[in-house]
Amino acid sequence: MTSPNNSNKNNSSANNETDKESSEKQNGMLAGIFERATKSGLGRKKSNPSSVESAVAKDMADIHSNPTKLRLAFLGGGSFGTAMANLAARNGCDTTLWVRNKRTVKAMAKTQTNKKYLPGYKLDDRLKYSHDLAASVKDKDIIFIAVPGLAFRETLKNIAPFISGQSIVSLTKGMEKDTFAMMSDIIKEVLPEVNFGVMSGPNLAIEIMKNMPSATVIASESEPLRHAVQAALHSAFFRVFASDDIRGVELGGALKNIYAIAMGMAAAYEVGENTKAMILTRALAEMSRFGVEEGANPLTFLGLSGVGDLYATCSSELSRNYRIGNMLGRGMSIDAAVKKLGQTAEGVNTIQQVHEKATKAGIYMPITHALYAVIYEDKAALGVALHLMEAGFRSDVEFVMAHDHSNAALTAHMKTSGSNTKSKDGDADK
Ligand SMILES: NC(=O)C1=CN([C@@H]2O[C@H](COP(=O)(O)OP(=O)(O)OC[C@H]3O[C@@H](n4cnc5c(N)ncnc54)[C@H](O)[C@@H]3O)[C@@H](O)[C@H]2O)C=CC1
Ligand SMILES: O=C(CO)COP(=O)(O)O
Known part of the structure; x- marks a missing residue:
């Protein structure tokens, strides 16, 4: 006879075995993901840095102990380029904000404000303004680029003749039209x-x-x-954290714009908090799933550039993407909403790029596809949302418990019993 203690012991050793097996399974899954992430070449230190990198690295190390020595250029006089240039100038860095329009530059220098994009906010006295691209980027340590994604390649090509060792930092949260290139891809192509x-x-x-x-x-x-x-950029009001997962960080910034549009639209339909939480969390699942396929580390999506930015843009009317979604939800056409906004909303292009890429690559992105169907295929939002709710059974966090493909049997059963579990493009739940 087995005593209760023995039985506990047996149970606990059986449990230990199961725990061990499941943790080994998880470790195996994560190891595979990390291997793919590192194989992509992103997020890895170069073993042989180029001579340019070594030279810059040497200067940067000196500068680190004295940030005010830094000479910086910010390209793009919209709201974000201006806000970041202002932070750097306030920290005492020698900072030039390049704006393509000569008249705007004159007005900014005179009023020390960005009347169009940040009206009413006084900029630091030490911030310099220029419309001369060559002069703005020459002899700088770092060039920050804050133009919309659709103008990124052109901007890089324009500065290419004046690059002689400066570092480049993209602040842009977009994707190039049709090529699906991220900003880091464009930098590597144009300025290898x-x-x-x-x-x-x-x-x-x-x-x-x-x-x-x-x-x-x-x-x-x-x-x-x-x-x-x-x-x-670091100050009492602004902290800058570090990562070496370039792909994960830039995908977080680009993909969240899609879901900010979805959330703005959902808000127009006055959905409840449970619904918002579901959209936000499933958005994060889509983002990390897509990220892994693109060579990112899924854990990056748990950081500021992933869930942090997703939360900020999905819950604020300050987000232009959220506002676009809200206008769409109130019945406006996409063209009318973009015109009314009058500023950059990267998500409008990103939805199209990601929808196309995910469809071709077979990546399961139901929210993105649903949003695409509403915006670009004129499908009724309510019908699309109901359809999303009917999608087959899936696991919650697929890096913890892999998606169970025995769902296929369940899906087939539901189909024969009359439920429609087909995804938009006709496939059963993948
Ligand atoms: N505004 C924000 O809160 C944040 C924006 N970003 C990202 O920064 C990037 C820029 O956005 P914003 O400054 O907000 O946009 P914005 O709409 O406020 O301004 C865009 C600026 O880019 C300029 N521009 C457009 N085409 C250009 C071209 N071909 N050459 C040179 N300049 C050109 C415009 O004249 C304008 O000054 C976007 O990718 C955005 O997602 C990132 C973080 C926050
Ligand atoms: O990226 C942003 C905040 O992190 C800005 O979002 P919007 O481009 O939607 O305004």
Whole structure:
């Protein structure tokens, strides 16, 4: 006879075995993901840094101990370029904000405000303004680029003749039209020798101008560059965290725009808090699933550039993407909403790029596909939302418990009993 103690012992040893097996299974899954992430070449330190990188790294290390020595250029005089340039100037860095329009530059220098994008916010006295691109980028340590994604390649090509060792940091949260290139891909194509990074996080420009405590992430393979960006921008109101997962950080910033549009639309339909939480969390699942396929580390999506930015943009009317979604939810056409906004909303293009890429690559992105169907295929939002709710059974966090493909049997059963579990493109739940 087995005593209760023995039985506990047996149970606990059986449980231990099961725990061990399941933890081994999880470790195996994560090891596979990390291997793919590192194989992509992103998020890895170069074993042989180029001579340019070594030279810059040496300077950066010196500069780290004295950030005011840094010479910086910010390209793009919209709300974000201006807000970031202002932070750097306030920290005492020698900072030039390049704006393409000569008249705007004159007005900004005279009024020390950005009347169009950040009206009413006084900029630091030490911030310099220029419309001369060559003069703005020459002899700088770091060039920050804050133009919309659709203008990123053109901007890089324009500065290429004047690059001689400067580092480049993308602040842009978009994707190139049709090529699906991220900003880091474009930097590597146009300026293959350059030392670079991407910066992304929950950074609504107006809140930064109001000195509301905020934080962001600089991702780069170059540690000196990461430190230099931290030194340039860090203040009592703004913290800069570091990462070496370039792909994960920039995908977080780009993908969250899709879900900010979805959430703005949901708000127009006055959905409840449970619904908002479901959208936000399933959005995070989509983002990390897509990220892993693109070589990112899924854990990056748990950081500021992932869930942090997703939360900020999905819950604030300060987000232009959220506002676009809200206008769509109130019955406006996409063209009318974009025109009314009059500012950059990267998500409008990103939905199209990600929908196409995920469809081709067979990545399960139901919210993105649903949003695409509403915006670009004129499907009724309510019908699409109901359809989403009918999708087959899935696991919650698929890096903890892999999606159970025995669902296929269940899906088949539901189909024969009349339920429609088909995804938009006709496949059964993948
Ligand atoms: N505003 C924000 O809170 C944040 C924005 N970002 C990202 O920063 C990037 C820029 O956004 P915002 O400054 O907010 O946009 P914005 O709409 O406020 O301004 C865009 C600026 O880019 C300029 N521009 C457009 N095409 C150009 C071209 N071909 N050459 C040079 N300049 C050009 C415009 O004249 C304007 O000054 C976007 O990718 C955005 O997602 C990132 C974090 C926060
Ligand atoms: O990226 C942002 C905040 O982190 C800004 O979001 P919007 O581009 O939607 O305004």
